Amino acid sequence: MAGTTPQPPQSTSRTRSWWGWGWTDAHPDDAECTAIGALLPGTLSRPLPVPRVRDLAVAGPAVEPPPSLGHLVSADPGDRAAHAMGKAYRDVVRALRGRPGRIPDLVARPTDDQGVADLLDWAGERQVAVVPYGGGSSVSGGVEYRGDAHRAVLSLDLTAMGRVLEVDTAGRAARIQAGTLGPSLEDQLRPHGLTLRHFPQSFEFSTLGGWLATRAGGHYATGRTHIDDFVQSLRVVTPAGTSSSWRLPASGAGPSPDRLFLGSEGALGVITEAWVRLQERPRHKASAAVAFTDFQGALGAVRALAQSDLSPANCRLLDAGEAALSGAAHDGSSVLVLGFESADEPVAARLERAVALARSHGGRHEGTDGAGGREDGPDGDAAVRAWRSAFLRMPYLRDGLARMGAVAETFETAATWDRIPGLIDDVRREVGEAAVKATGFPATVNCRLTHVYPDGAAPYFTVLAAGRPGDEVAVWDDLKAVAGEVLHRHRATITHHHAVGRDHRPGYDRQRPEPFALALRAAKGALDPRGILNPGVLVD
Amino acid sequence: MAGTTPQPPQSTSRTRSWWGWGWTDAHPDDAECTAIGALLPGTLSRPLPVPRVRDLAVAGPAVEPPPSLGHLVSADPGDRAAHAMGKAYRDVVRALRGRPGRIPDLVARPTDDQGVADLLDWAGERQVAVVPYGGGSSVSGGVEYRGDAHRAVLSLDLTAMGRVLEVDTAGRAARIQAGTLGPSLEDQLRPHGLTLRHFPQSFEFSTLGGWLATRAGGHYATGRTHIDDFVQSLRVVTPAGTSSSWRLPASGAGPSPDRLFLGSEGALGVITEAWVRLQERPRHKASAAVAFTDFQGALGAVRALAQSDLSPANCRLLDAGEAALSGAAHDGSSVLVLGFESADEPVAARLERAVALARSHGGRHEGTDGAGGREDGPDGDAAVRAWRSAFLRMPYLRDGLARMGAVAETFETAATWDRIPGLIDDVRREVGEAAVKATGFPATVNCRLTHVYPDGAAPYFTVLAAGRPGDEVAVWDDLKAVAGEVLHRHRATITHHHAVGRDHRPGYDRQRPEPFALALRAAKGALDPRGILNPGVLVD
Structure with missing residues (x-):
């Protein structure tokens, strides 16, 4: 099958x-x-002129990765500058005005879960902030480090994990790596006659992992369009271990584990792959x-x-x-x-x-x-x-x-x-x-x-x-x-x-019920005890 | 409207x-x-003969409620015996054989959120276990206290909170108290030409709150049938305060607060009301x-x-x-x-x-x-x-x-x-x-x-x-x-x-990803620091 x-x-x-x-x-x-x-x-x-990386004073990275992880990591100024912010209007203007957000010290591109886990271990030991990064299309400051509570900042770019790993044609589902960009995801599914049919406006420049971490809305106007509804199971690497939910069409066993990570915006763990529900091509x-x-x-x-x-x-x-x-x-x-x-x-x-x-x-x-x-x-x-x-x-x-x-x-x-x-x-x-x-x-x-x-x-x-x-x-x-x-x-x-x-933190803090905030902070403390994951997002 | x-x-x-x-x-x-x-x-x-309450040796309650809550509380042996277990085969047989589960010391029937909160405060101070109880139709030991870590057991019966409070006809939604039993819920919606259309086999003997707390599957075989999908917002009284989510058709603001309480089986809080999505009657x-x-x-x-x-x-x-x-x-x-x-x-x-x-x-x-x-x-x-x-x-x-x-x-x-x-x-x-x-x-x-x-x-x-x-x-x-x-x-x-x-705890513990268990235990610790809510359910 x-x-x-x-x-x-x-x-x-x-x-x-x-x-x-x-x-x-x-x-x-x-x-x-x-x-x-x-x-x-x-x-x-x-x-205004098109801004150039060479006009930015990009300082050298404040940390060096251990040699065992060096092959996953880039310290190139252009690479780092491109990972400093998302693509909101305020990000674009800051670049145009030569005042981009904090430029990460390093950009890492792990190729498997072990690489992600090793990078999190290393970052935790050194108090390095880790900002998970998919296609970089955030328009709400989701991929930008702010503050100075950490020794250095690592942008964790998932796009080297960009493959459809397994397809269940009869059950219309696939296991897909989180760093898969929209067009590549559809290209890889097309030979099977299937489609995820999830086309946010950012489709070309966003990843499955980004859609999951931000609860993307998708293109379709009615019915099931939120990515949440297409999740069979998630694999999430956290500093406290890897969470791997079962691939199920439905379950009533306690609060849904997947729904805790859907919308967690990189603050609770790094989503590395998912089984998602597919459809026949229209x-x-x-x-x-x-x-x-x-x-x-x-x-x-x-x-x-x-x-x-x-x-x-x-x-x-x-x-x-x-x-x-x-x-x-x-x-x-x-x-x-x-x-x-x-x-x-x-x-x-x-x-x-x-x-x-x-x-x-x-x-x-x-x-x-x-x-x-x-x-x-x-x-x-x-x-x-x-x-x-x-x-x-x-x-x-x-x-x-x-x-x-x-x-x-x-x-x-x-x-x-x-x-x-x-x-x-x-x-x-x-x-x-x-x-x-x-x-x-x-x-x-x-x-x-x-x-x-x-x-x-x-x-x-x-x-x-x-x-x-x-x-x-x-x-x-x-x-x-x-x-x-x-x-x-x-x-x-x-x-x-x-x-x-x-x-959107100020608005979110007002919208979110306070007991849920207590629960979320407690969950954050349990999964990310050193507070390295996307600091400032969702909870403090 | x-x-x-x-x-x-x-x-x-x-x-x-x-x-x-x-x-x-x-x-x-x-x-x-x-x-x-x-x-x-x-x-x-x-x-086997039909079992009789008077043949059980029901001891007097181990605690007395304060006079201020006395009007909400019953110590009647028949009432208490009827709240000792759910309605699984093993519950029925234990009753037939004269060996029911632990009979709660008291049964409380609050009529509003304040009553629920007061009862939780009282129970927390005295280390009394609180077992939320809707229609009592659990077939998985969900409403039965086991163990002896608590001084006494209170069955918190929500059925005195059984009203449809508000109906939004144009938006097809209603605010409904959690203790509303299935037939009464539909009776109250009928004059508005609307229906929740949620008919589990237990419909006659189960409540909206029970459906929400257990992620009930509903009667319909395909499409949206799980109660989860019909929730606009929840009100949940926890020992750490009352959680009240906004009434929204959709949101992408962080992990869904409602999804943490859906399936929480009384272990994180007491669901007291919900805005739910309705449909026109077929x-x-x-x-x-x-x-x-x-x-x-x-x-x-x-x-x-x-x-x-x-x-x-x-x-x-x-x-x-x-x-x-x-x-x-x-x-x-x-x-x-x-x-x-x-x-x-x-x-x-x-x-x-x-x-x-x-x-x-x-x-x-x-x-x-x-x-x-x-x-x-x-x-x-x-x-x-x-x-x-x-x-x-x-x-x-x-x-x-x-x-x-x-x-x-x-x-x-x-x-x-x-x-x-x-x-x-x-x-x-x-x-x-x-x-x-x-x-x-x-x-x-x-x-x-x-x-x-x-x-x-x-x-x-x-x-x-x-x-x-x-x-x-x-x-x-x-x-x-x-x-x-x-x-x-x-x-x-x-x-x-x-x-x-x-x-189902042994199976659940094997199914649930361990990092999610860590997060759930942390959330339980934050919301129910004294561990009085439905002890033994979901987490220890």
């Missing part, structure tokens, strides 16, 4: 940016930066975009869809600003992007029912793709296509805007339906007003619902504003603090899938 | 059995006991039974159904013995019981596709109900009806067999598909052989799959054997130990939904 997949992870000749999102060759050039900057009042007239697809003049009507449609049996794979609601920004609509309409997928049966009839439901809430569907009872051609619906392409380009454009001195960032939350309309209004108004006050220029605050549930939704906000030259991080931190207050007031979560990291 | 439901829990004039399952008036009488006993070789010729139903000559073919059909998009509400596979026992078939066939339900759209077409899929694996569907594209009438399919009625009567018949000196008990597990056939064969053979060896009479070991998943299934075993007069508990404990060894060898979980309690 099980087979092994011997092929190594795919390599590439493209170059990852040490300071910004993704591939260097996909970055907007100076002309494009200038052009997009001109769309936003109050930005610079020419872009054969049937249909998509459509439905426009709404009235955003409240659109919210009603989305709730009705989430509470139906239809299970759309995609059910994203873009408000008017977001629809305009992504090219999905230019007439002030909100746009609902609908998509259905199945490996099992045709989906055009489900799309048709969904479009009818949306129409009954005031939606307008004028196109024909998919919604006339037929499935998508290779290109799908035009508005859906515009949205998809903008979606993948978005982080690169954010970095281009950052080079123009703008504030350009996103944040997300989730709340029950009763709180959604007021929450969205308040974030738009209060963050918008704060941005005007901070910068003296009008600001844009857009919203989309990325995930919808029968009992609530996950609003995702985009903020575009002028910065204050040299002071962009402080401007953003202030806006984020305003946003945090609104979320707290509406009892909306501090993070739906961006993780807590260090940036 | 939210409304309150002021009506009190329903009361009843029927009497609960202190020693056996359910209502006294539903117990088989002496004649029926004798008749069913005669079907099993080696049983007694007449039933309007469309269709069911059918499909017979298989070949059990392996039936397993293939069930796996294909679980991996399809069909989502049957019921997809239970009865082996030949189980089908005969429940009256679903008498010709040596295995029977697959299929059912579909929806509040949203007709389901007859889905049933038709499911029956066709089962046929392609060798199934025979000869009836017409539902499978010809029409929905169920009020009675549904005849074989399905037979199964349903036997299912609800089963625990009463078990107690009747216990009165005839027989061994009659069930246990359950879950495993991935690759292990299912070997696991079922080995349990049947090894437990069957052990029963013959222990009793000198042939034994029956039947299997059904109660829940199926894309990646595995939950086999549920029924053991019927002669006992050794006066020694029935030892016989059963030996058989259960044999079963535990088989489950462990196949890496199948020690419990899919019966909870760990005290009976």
Whole structure:
């Protein structure tokens, strides 16, 4: 029933940016930066230069690894600088301004559990902080050491553990190493006709281990989309030993061991592999975009869809600003992007029912793709296509805007339906007003619902504003603090899938019940008695 | 959006059995006991007498509560005896043989969180063990104090906290007190057109809090059926304070606080209320039974159904013995019981596709109900009806067999598909052989799959054997130990939904990863520093 997949992870000749999102060759050039900057009042007239590692004063490492581990460890300044931070707007700006976070002393790339365990032993003995690192796409300060309580900092890069080790075709599951990046994971599963079907926006630059450690939300809008639901078992190396749960379809034996490590963000142990549930690759697809003049009507449609049996794979609601920004609509309409997928049966009839439901809430569907009872051609619906392409380009454009001195960032939350309309209004108004006050220029605050549930939704906000030259991080931190207050007031979560990291600690500490905090601190003390694992994350 | 439901829990004039399952008036009488006993070789010729509390030597309580809590506390011997054990076969037999477990000194029925907190404070100061108690239907020693490390034992009965406090109709959720019994919970939700749709076999005699504390599996065979998935938030009173999580449709903020308390079996705190996700009441139903000559073919059909998009509400596979026992078939066939339900759209077409899929694996569907594209009438399919009625009567018949000196008990597990056939064969053979060896009479070991998943299934075993007069508990404990060894060898979980309690501790300790045990012990130490909460459960 099980087979092994011997092929190594795919390599590439493209170059990852040490300071910004993704591939260097996909970055907007100076002309494009200038052009997009001109769309936003109050930005610079020419872009900040692309930062160079050689302009940073990178000191030598404060520790040396023992010779027995030397082959796993790099002290190269470029490697170290690339592991200093994640890829939040505030990380990008700090790099642009020549003030990156604390640069780790060493970067280690273990190739197996024993290597991870040996590195943890070594770090524990020397009081070296260990920051687990997957694809480095954190947007919440999750991979950045702050403070000075440790003698040195080791970035523990898992990407040398990037293989699908075992596939159970009949049971639709695979044992996969935590350092496997999204595209390589799917490449390795493809010959088996299977897919994890977990496509967060960071897919290209994030790993299975990162998804598990941060409880990633995945791409699909309804149904099982959180990575949590796809876990059969986890292997986690902790300073107190290796935790290996049984591979089970379900169990009622005590609190779930896996659920303690899901979301532990490297603070309780290093996830090194998992058995995950897979699916057959979808054969049937249909998509459509439905426009709404009235955003409240659109919210009603989305709730009705989430509470139906239809299970759309995609059910994203873009408000008017977001629809305009992504090219999905230019007439002030909100746009609902609908998509259905199945490996099992045709989906055009489900799309048709969904479009009818949306129409009954005031939606307008004028196109024909998919919604006339037929499935998508290779290109799908035009508005859906515009949205998809903008979606993948978005982080690169954010970095281009950052080079123009703008504030350009996103944040997300989730709340029950009763709180959604007021929450969205308040974030738009209060963050918008704060941005005007901070910068003296009008600001844009857009919203989309990325995930919808029968009992609530996950609003995702985009903020575009002028910065204050040299002071962009402080401007953003202030806006984020305003946003945090609104979320707290509406009892909306501090993070739906961006993780807590260090940036969301204040909001997390307020959201988390205090007895649970006691339990978590106690668990941390038991598993990481020397306090070396991702210090500052989740608990102190 | 939210409304309150002021009506009190329903009361009843029927009497609960202190020693056996359910209502006294539903117990088989002496004649029926004798008749069913005669079907099993080696049983007694007449039933053991129904045990009486007055025949037990119930000593006075070792502690008295302070006057301020006296109104919540009962020292009545019958009340205390009824709270001494759960309702496993071994509990019933011990009562029949006049050797019940340790009888608690007091039974408390708090009416609010403050009462729970006060009782925990009082118990902590006096080193009194507190055993949280919902409907008392535990079949794994979950509500029974063992040992002598505490000065006295308090059974904390939550059923005076039995109300639906708040309903969010638009968001389909309700805030419900933990002591609410299944039927009362549904009665209180019915006027709102909503249902929790969580129907474990113990439904009538178990509470929401019990389902949450034990991670109950629910009745539905596929899709979201575990109570875990229906939790929006929990309120838990611990000796270290009250934990109250936010009501959220989803969150990625650290490890889930709720998941630590789900499955904590009263060892970390007392769950007092929860916001739970609800559904509209189903309007469309269709069911059918499909017979298989070949059990392996039936397993293939069930796996294909679980991996399809069909989502049957019921997809239970009865082996030949189980089908005969429940009256679903008498010709040596295995029977697959299929059912579909929806509040949203007709389901007859889905049933038709499911029956066709089962046929392609060798199934025979000869009836017409539902499978010809029409929905169920009020009675549904005849074989399905037979199964349903036997299912609800089963625990009463078990107690009747216990009165005839027989061994009659069930246990359950879950495993991935690759292990299912070997696991079922080995349990049947090894437990069957052990029963013959222990009793000198042939034994029956039947299997059904109660829940199926894309990646595995939950086999549920029924053991019927002669006992050794006066020694029935030892016989059963030996058989259960044999079963535990088989489950462990196949890496199948020690419990899919019966909870760990005290009976499954040895298997649980072997299944649980050791670093997780360290974390759980630390969490217990932080939340219950005096070790008064359900001692012996989960951790020591």
